[in-house]
Amino acid sequence: MPELPEVETIRRTLAQHVTGLEIREIKLIWSSAVCGWEDQSFEYLVTGRRIKTIDRRGKYLLIRLDEDLTLIAHMRMTGRLNYYAESQEPEKHTHVVFQLEHGEVHFSDVRKFGRIQAIPTQLCISGSSLCKLGPEPLEAEFTPEVLKERFGKKTLSLKAALLDQHVLAGLGNIYVDESLFQAGISPERGVDTLSEEEISRLHGAIRNVLQAGIDAQGTSFRDYRDANGEKGSFERALQVYGRGGEPCKLCGQALERIRLAGRTTVFCSKCQR
Template sequence: MPELPEVETIRRTLAGHVAGLVINEVELIWPKAVSGWEGQPFEVLVAGRKIKTIDRRGKYLLIRLEEDITLIAHMRMTGRLNYYSEKKEPEKHTHVVFRLDQGEVHFSDVRKFGRIQAIPTPLCVSGSALCKLGPEPLEQEFTPEVLKERLSRKKLPVKAALLDQHVLAGLGNIYADEALFRAGISPLRRVDTLSEEELAKLHQAIREVLQAGIDAQGTSFRDYRDANGEKGSFEQALQVYGRGGEPCKICGQTLEQVRLAGRTTVYCSKCQK
C-alpha cells in the first residue's frame, strides 16, 4: 500500500502535469471506483472544472477543483494515478479516465480497493475519513510531546500503535519498521514502557525515514509507481523491512520476522531493545 512518501511523490509528479488544466470529460469504466455527493453523479460534479491544486493528507490525495469540489483519492493496496500527455487506450485494470484539455489521467487498480470520492470542499474533512486522521508527521507542529500525547492512552505494541492512522497519519508497514529500527526500539515493546528519551528518538526516526522515502521517490516492490509511471528507489536503503531471515546490516544478527497487528514485521532483536 502506498504510504506517505509514495502518496507525496504521486502528488508532486501529478501536480506538475495537471495543475491549471480543465477536466473536460470523465469516463467511468468501473463506476464503483468513484462516488458522488448526495445523489449528484461523480462525473457531473467533476467534468468542466479546472484543477486548482493537489494536496495530501496522510495517505489521501486531495485534488482541489474550481467551484469548491475536492476529489479525495485513496490508492489502498494497488491503486495508481498516471498522467499521459496524449490520448491512451485504457489498460485492463483502468477504472476511470479523466480527459483534460492537455492529456489524460488514468486511475487503475488491480485489486479494486482504491476509491475516489467527490465532495464539497467545505465538507472535505467533516464529511470523510479525513476527520479521524492523526497529525502529519512531517509538519513542524508534530513534536516529541505530540507523539507522546498521541500514544499516551495506548497499551499495545508500539508497531501496532504506529500503524493506527488515528494516532499518526501516513505511516504504514514499511516506514514503521524502518523508523523503529533507526530508533533502536523493538516493535514488540508496549507503548507505555517507552521512556522520554526513546520517544524522542522515535519521533526523530519517523521524520527522518519519511523524508528519506520522499527524497528517494518512494519504495517500489510491485505495484507502486508515481504519476509518470516511474519506480521509487528507497528499497535500496531498507534496513529491515522485507528482509526477514537475512543478516542485520549493522550487527550481522539474523533479522526476526513476526506477525504483528495483522502485518508482517521485521526487526533486529540485538539492535532494537
C-alpha cells in the same frame, strides 16, 4: 502501500502536469471506483471543473477543483494515478479516465480497493474519514510531545500504535519497521513502556525515514509508480523491511520475522531493545 512518501511523490509528479487544467470528460470503466455527492453523479460534479491544486493528508490525495469541490483519492494497496500527454488506450485494470484539455489521467487499481470521492471542499475534513486522522509527521507542529500525547495511555504494541492512522497519519508497514529500526526500539514494546528519550528518538527516526522515502520517490516492490509511471528507489535503502532471515546490516545477526498487529514485521532483536 502506497504510504506517505509514495502518495506525496504522486502528488508532486501529478501536480506538475495537471494544475490549472480543465477536466473535459470522465470515462467510467468501473463505476464503483468513484463516488459522487448525495444525488449528484461523479461525472456531473467533476466534468468542466478546473484543477486548482493537489494536496495530501496522510495517505489521501486531495485534488482541489474550482467551484469548491475536492476529489479525495485513496490508493489503498495497488491504486495508481498516471498522467499521459497523449490519448492512451486504457489498460486492463484502468477504472477511470480523466480527459483533460491537455492529456489524460488514468486511475487504475488491480485489487479494486482504491476509491475517488467527490465532496464539497468545505466538508472535505468534517464530512469524510479525514477528520479522524492523526497529525502529519513531517509538519513542524509534530513534536516528541505530540507523539507522546497521541500514544496517551495505550498499552498496545508500538507496531500496532504506529499503524493506527488515528494516532499518526501516513505510516504503513514499510516505514513503521524502518523507523523502529532506526530508533533502536523493538516493535513488540508497549507504547506505555517508552521513556522520554526513546519517544524523542522515535520521533526523529519517523521524520528521517519518511523524508528519505520522499527523497527517493518512494518504495517500488510491485505496484507503486508515480504519476509519470516511474518507480521509486527507497527499497535500496531498506534496513529491515522485507529482509526477514537476512543478516542485520548493523550487527550481522539474522533479522527476525514475526506476525504483529496483523502484519508481517521484521526487526533485529539485538539492535532493537
